[in-house]
Amino acid sequence: MHAEVLDHIKFGILSPEQIKQLSVAKLTVPDTYNEDGYPIDGGLLDQRLGVIDPGLICKTCGGRAQTCPGHFGHIELTRPVVHSEFSKIIYMLLQTTCQQCHRTLLNDDQILTFQDKFKKVVNIEGEDITNAIEKLEERDVMVKKIRNIKKCPHCGSVQQKIKFSSPTYFYIGEKKPKPDELRDMLSKISDHDLELLGIDPRTSRPEWLIISQLLVALVNVRPSITLESGERSEDDLTHKLVDIMRINQRLEQNINAGAPQIIIDDLWELLQYHVTTYFNNETSGIPPARHRSGRALKTLAQRLKGKEGRFRYNLSGKRVNYSARTVISADPYIHIGDVGVPRDIASKLTVPFYVTEWNIETAKKLLEKTTYPMVLNIISRDGKRKRILDTNREEILKIVQVGDILERQLIDGDIALFNRQPSLHRVSIMAHKVKVVPGKTFRLNYCATAPYNADFDGDEMNLHIPQTLEAQAEAKYLMEVKDQVFSPRDGGAIISNSEDGVTGMYLLTKEENRLTKDEATFILGLAGVFELPKVDKDGTYKGRDIFSMLLPKGLDFETKTKSGMTFRIKDGKLVEGNVISATFGRGAKLYVKIGKDYGSQELIDFIFRTSKVSEAYATIKGVTVGVKDYMVNQKIADERIALLENTFKKVDDLIVQYKTRKLQPLIGYTLRQSLEKMIIAELDVARRTAESVLSKYEGEENHALLMSKAGRGSMLNLEQMSMFLGQQATLSSGRIKRGYYSGRVLPHIAPRDIRPQARGFVVSNYTLGLDPIGLFMHAVGSRGAEVFKALLTARSGYLYRRLSNALQDYYVQGDGSVRDASNNMVETIYGGDLIDPIKTQYRLVE
């Protein structure tokens, strides 16, 4: 278990004394290496600050490059400078305190009220639960109130106007105080007054904001790189520190030589500039310091900031070991809860084997092995990891003892986490059982692709092997695929049969369908069912009976589809209705029922066995799509022409009615708007009619149509290929109308023509091919969709980041309430009824 060492973190400012204490070396030489290539004593890479070159020894701790953590140094600045990042705070302090007596400009009454406001709000355990931000807001209000006070309420002295000029200059009246004068003023503010302003004086005295001792970062933070040519290249921070030290030295020399004040002031300002850019090279109001090549230097603030900064790149997300990544490929014969791991990967990744007094014999047997699966490393009780080689195996066998940890290769049945980016929801990472397979790709059952949003066109996925027993247990009991069948978004099934998994089953369960004994035994055998249903007189088997064999024993289920079909299973037998996308595909209630009554293992097994059967039966039947499916017969072709003519006539009629003002406007719309709406509605009717024409004349021998019913695809696909493309839209979601001044889209169209074809209605289809105007309109629509998609992904990514950041701390407490990290109550009872959204559909099936 973890020992909890870290309870809270306190922020503060280092005082000059603390800096000197922390520092192991005062740096005086503004240079790095001498001619021999050794670090100069008192230089910026002084060996007391730690070592990064292999072979050298740290002069402070005696450690080498791997063991020495590095040590701080410091530079004594000849003249103090302002810490530019804090100048807003300094400005606030100058505004709120008297220029004579240095007390806050609050009068005695105000002091009392503010003291009350900042009185600590504590919870039962006595912890301070006042929100820091609330304190800041409170303070801002106060600052606004008192910053324009002309006369000090305590000593009565007149306050002069204070001006702040970014980034580090202040004006009090006409005077421009130097940093050391500022320091004097700040140091006179009493601790009591600072507390009033929300400042903790123990850790953050404001005079420490004026820098006289500059802390120098350890060398490990700014390592120099040796280029191939043998040339050394220094880190940006080192460059900046060299600049600071050079100016600091020049300033000192000039002061000692008694140079005129103006020169000293110039150098002082230059020192201020260098220190400012050392902290933040993007400070507004000053030009960024540049490298010799003209590139702006990356200094402290730049290291922390943004997506590639320390926080988001290295701290919020970390690189890990025990992981693998490769291309995924489909495998309908691998269990949904398994993942096929290539042998190459399985023999690299390891799982810890804890040697105890009960398994030491097994451990020894494992150690003896020289072929896969064998032990790769041994971690002895003192934490030292040793590679096991043929040369030292015998020796290790002798010394292996209780408490050692062996790292053995991955084998079947090990638990692994499988993930595909972008990880948009929790089922983007699930636990699978390892199944070692030949080849070089991860294998995944296609039923498990939906939660990952994966396909097999070259997608890559990541595999992680949990190492501790706790992690393995959590993965197994909380993250396994079988427990992730239902979406926490709405409780519907995300892991389910789809595509061929539905098509084959539909064919199998068609009323008239019969199977020979050979076929029946073959597909039932695939599903692991070794008995046959009741045989018919002619020696054949009903497809529906075979489907019933796959259902869990005693299942009772009934549902109605939108089209009005009843799908009923009674006592484990399909008695009414068909297996189609709505009853068997994604989100079907059947899965909820099985999951609820039979448990998640039975559910996932059910999906697996039906998917295998379905796929096999589709193969027997031969389901495929060809050009022939999209070539329509004469009847449909005639109906298509008639439909288009009829639609255009209706639209023409509408336009005539509009022009003669006989059109009855829709409630709430102008005549022109009504016309547009009516035309669009008319075109939509045409689209729907086309659908019914197709399904009237085409039967299920047309596999494109079959798939729209059960499996992938919709009628729209078929329609666009065999009938017409229909109306193309633009981003503004109206009919296409942009282009020329007169409102036409192309010069081939008459001005002010609002008939369907002039506004992006494409009459042709993919089989017939498009005419130039149709192609243009189609391209307009496609481009719009493409632009929209690009825009949407960026925007929705940011929305997601914001949402997850705002809500991530909320969780359900023991009392059923939802609270955030500061224990503020968000909801008194989660969702009003404490029901898990993942299980909401349980209530809908019965």
Added chain:
Amino acid sequence: MFMAKEDKKQDQATQVAIGEAVGTVAAQSIGEPGTQMILRTFHYAGIESTIATSGLPRIVELVDAKKKPTTPLTYTYLNDNIKNNFEKATDMTKRINEVYLADVAKRVVESFSKGTITIVLNRQEVEANDLTAKQIASKIEKAFNLDTTVEDRRITVNVHTKDLRKIRSTTTKLYESVVSGVEGAGKAVIRQDKKTQEFYVVSAGSALEPIMELEGVDKSRIYSNDIFAMYRVFGVEAARNSLIKELKQTLQEEQGISISDRHLMLLADAMTMSGMIKSVGRHGLSGEKNSVFARAAYEETVKHLINAAAFGETDPMKGVTENILVGKQIPLGTGAVRLTVKKEDLAKLKPKKSKD
């Protein structure tokens, strides 16, 4: 309205686990389908569509708690006795519909020598809005305190000055002046509910208060998609409910993305828990976290670190982000609970000898 039916057995089977990270799940449930959102096409637009913002932009707007939505709409329902009367409803629409002088004026002529402004009205528009030249003139008189003379469809306004600048500025103001309807209500249209057949008025503004004062308006049912308007008039609870309603409408009804109410409720509760409406993001919920690290890791890294140092803030390390940063176990889910064993019980435990 979201409570499920009482059923003890089912309650237990469907109860949420203690420690469950419901916040993250809610965020994922709303955020994940973001990429699936589609442009509204004709298939479901039909005749009922409006000009309202939809899809992802609308979700972003709601979550941002924008003070002024891009397309504010107010739904005014009528009292029972008139709600099925088309004439009365049309009349109500005209009372609400905001009409500017610019809408009814054909042209406006300034006479700098006489110091007058002559407005020539567009007869059609005036009649369409049930107005007369006299009514318009009296409105102007009241609003500007100026003399007017009406002559057929001409209104002459006497400005009492010959200063060019003043005349021109009065003209501009005249153009923008409201001659009929409720100020701030926007253009109003009448709609009919498909189910109940009742008529209601939709107006493109969020001036709820003046509309509620009109006679015949059902005050208990008036609704606006402007969350802040609902907050202003009906309080924070109403704002929460309309926030849920709007989110649900956009996600579920319009985009066809099914999502459990609980996720939307949690988001709405989080946004309104302080008694005000707070946005999701750096100026709202995320920017007010107690943890310095959590704020720094989100946005404006340097600012938060600097302020924390200057004021001597303490990071209590209770949230998710800050614990990930330092490599500690996060205090959620299985990390939210601890196992305690009595020392004497521990001594009693003896390891069992395994079979192999």
